[in-house]
Amino acid sequence: MxxxxxxxxxxxxxxxxxxxxxxxxxxxxxxxxxxxxxxxxxxxxxxxxxxxxxxxxxxxxxxxxxxxxxxxxxxxxxxxxxxxxxxxxxxxxxxxxxxxxxxxxxxxxxxxxxxxxxxxxxxxxxxxxxxxxxxxxxxxxxxxxxxxxxxxxxxxxxxxxxxxxxxxxxxxxxxxxxxxxxxxxxxxxxxxxxxxxxxxxxxxxxxxxxxxxxxGAGNATVIIDETADLAAAAEKIRASKCFDNATSCSSENAVVVVDAVLEAFVEAMAGAGGAVVEDEAAIVAAMWPDGHLSRQVIAQDADRMISALGLDGKVPEGTEYIAVRIEGIGPGHPLSGEKLSRVLALYCAPDFDAAVETTRAIQRHQGAGHSVGLHSSDDSRAMILARAIPTSRVIVNQPHTFAVGGSFTNGMPFSLSMGCGSWGGNTTHENxxxxxxxxxxxxVREIPPREPSLEDIFAGYWEEAGK
Structure with a gap:
């Protein structure tokens, strides 16, 4: 046959x-x-x-x-x-x-x-x-x-x-x-x-x-600096992180908070449904029980995710997502990468410059070229990020998931596919x-010639450097 x-x-x-x-x-x-x-x-x-x-x-x-x-x-x-x-x-x-x-x-x-x-x-x-x-x-x-x-x-x-x-x-x-x-x-x-x-x-x-x-791969990292509107930032992160159970490649995966506002931001997170968890090792063991990200955690509703992570009764009732305190970055710290779940890595930094360094390290580990975020009242810091981080998009004071792929309140094209440029191994850096x-x-039709003279091109250079 x-x-x-x-x-x-x-x-x-x-x-x-x-x-x-x-x-x-x-x-x-x-x-x-x-x-x-x-x-x-x-x-x-x-x-x-x-x-x-x-x-x-x-x-x-x-x-x-x-x-x-x-x-x-x-x-x-x-x-x-x-x-x-x-x-x-x-x-x-x-x-x-x-x-x-x-x-x-x-x-x-x-x-x-x-x-x-x-x-x-x-x-x-x-x-x-x-x-x-x-x-x-x-x-x-x-x-x-x-x-x-x-x-x-x-x-x-x-x-x-x-x-x-x-x-x-x-x-x-x-x-x-x-x-x-x-x-x-x-x-x-x-x-x-x-x-x-x-x-x-x-x-x-x-x-x-x-x-x-x-x-390319997403692994959005967001900085909270000492000038940020903490309540607004916490609510935007909650709305973005929890939307469609974090299925989006643009969902926040890490937040880097400047020390001066860390305690106040944690309080703001708690008020917006985020619970801080200290035991990185336990969360990693529950999320990657066999070396692979658990299907009981990926893109699940909050109650199911909390149960799968063994957090029943350990986080406040009504918790919508968890933020795990973490310091390390790289393969030995899986929480520093993309998680496709209502789990956020929480880093602290002594100042904004240190937060930029942490963000750069996270992006180089995973998510290079995709996007980073900033919650700040100092607009000049967006330019610092744009020059320092291998990223195609810097999202300022917005819910990351909604802003990256196009929003009615920003100028990005609506898309579900984000190019990551050479940083992410892509041919385009655009949505x-x-x-x-x-x-x-x-x-192509013939037009009158537009050939410049040597002086038109080199006059300034000759004046500075000579012929």
């Missing part, structure tokens, strides 16, 4: 995707691309579907909580639609008589999107909206636990596409069950890889031989957005 090649179905998916994209581009228009993006957005934002997707995600992945996923699905998508509303992704992007260059928007082709189980609906929806807005087709490769959510999302999208007469083959997924071989085959068979999630997948994406945009799904062709 001849064995069936599990990659054959994927090959068919890619062939259909490529044919659909060719038609979409050949018969495209800005109105068509905009309408397709709107259809995808409404597929996830329509309230009944949004709740169904959120419930399914929690049920099948065991990560996060339903209400926060509903908020995330809605706000991340709404913000993205605001960002792309007036973006020109078809036809002439620019026409500059001075340079003689006309730039024409062109799609990438077939996008292969590798998405994580932490956001099994919001992340693929973001990828799909950006892809179709820019004239591409897309094939999504969900994590194994994210398959049911992805299937449901694509079903809703195809229902919306049917209403507007759009081709369902523009949006497909890797046929389940997923596998590393299938994901790798998609990476090799598509025209552009967009990868969010495990660093193993990121590495594979960046070495697949296909143009890739991938993102992944629509421009990463688009390329262009330039028509």
């Amino acid at each position: 001849t064995a069936i090649d599990p990659l054959v179905d994927l090959d068919h998916v890619i062939v259909r995707s490529r044919a659909a994209q060719a038609r979409y581009e050949a018969e495209g228009s800005q109105a068509r691309y905009d309408r397709a993006a709107q259809a995808v957005a409404w597929a996830i934002m329509e309230p009944t579907r949004n709740r169904a997707l959120a419930e399914l995600a929690v049920e099948t992945t065991g990560l996060g909580n339903v209400n926060d996923k509903i908020i995330k699905n809605h706000r991340k998508t709404l913000g993205l639609m605001r960002d792309i509303k007036d973006a020109v992704t078809w036809g002439v992007i620019s026409d500059d008589a001075a340079t003689g260059i006309t730039e024409i928007a062109r799609p990438m082709g077939v996008v292969g999107a590798i998405v994580p189980s932490t956001n099994p609906a919001a992340t693929p929806a973001n990828n799909i909206i950006n892809a179709v807005k820019c004239g591409n087709s897309i094939v999504v490769a969900p994590s194994p636990k994210g398959v049911p959510s992805c299937q449901a999302l694509l079903g809703y999208i195809h229902t919306e596409f049917a209403k507007i007469g759009e081709d369902p083959d523009l949006v497909q997924m890797v046929p389940p069950p997923g596998s590393k071989d299938k994901t790798h085959a998609l990476m090799q068979g598509c025209d552009k890889i967009v990868c969010t999630g495990s660093q193993n997948n990121v590495h594979r994406a960046q070495t697949a031989g296909t143009p890739a945009v991938a993102v 992944l957005h629509w421009r990463h799904y688009l390329q262009s062709t330039r028509i």
Whole structure:
């Protein structure tokens, strides 16, 4: 009996995707691309579907909580639609008589999107909206636990596409069950890889031989200095740290507090649902019982996490997250890395300069290039961080999770995928957005010469250094 090649179905998916994209581009228009993006957005934002997707995600992945996923699905998508509303992704992007260059928007082709189980609906929806807005087709490769959510999302999208007469083959997924071989085959068979999630997948994406945009690991560290509004900082950290049970790569993982306000900040944390725990060794043993981060702790509600850590009756009733006092940084201190849970590492520093050094050390251990935060009334200190830390983003006086990936109260593009630049081994330091799904062709015309004289270029240098 001849064995069936599990990659054959994927090959068919890619062939259909490529044919659909060719038609979409050949018969495209800005109105068509905009309408397709709107259809995808409404597929996830329509309230009944949004709740169904959120419930399914929690049920099948065991990560996060339903209400926060509903908020995330809605706000991340709404913000993205605001960002792309007036973006020109078809036809002439620019026409500059001075340079003689006309730039024409062109799609990438077939996008292969590798998405994580932490956001099994919001992340693929973001990828799909950006892809179709820019004239591409897309094939999504969900994590194994994210398959049911992805299937449901694509079903809703195809229902919306049917209403507007759009081709369902523009949006497909890797046929389940997923596998590393299938994901790798998609990476090799598509025209552009967009990868969010495990660093193993990121590495594979960046070495697949296909143009890739991938993102680095998060391990956000936030400084509380002596000028901070402590009550406001504590509340913002609580809201951010607890949102969707810390599934976000932008969730605070460490807080570095200047000694002068440490005691007052701990009191502010307690008032905002944070409980300080002193026994680092016990928490590490409970969180990594077999060397791997415990599923009983990852992205769980507070009561379940507290029980799994053996803290029942040891922290105040109503505790929403815990902060573990820690001094060490590096592999021997797992709490200094990303924890994907309602657990925060709490460091102290004698002054702001020392806090910067601690933050730099944490970022070099894990999370380089992603983001750091600052709660301070001294705006000049944000510039110090921006120059001293290997990071792409310095978030000032904001809830980190909400601010990094785009907020209606800051100017960051809405995204669920944060590039980390060369510090994090990525090709981009930006939030992944629509421009990463688009390329262009330039028509270049002759213009009058603009050749400078040597004096125009070197006069200042000659005056200082001589010829």
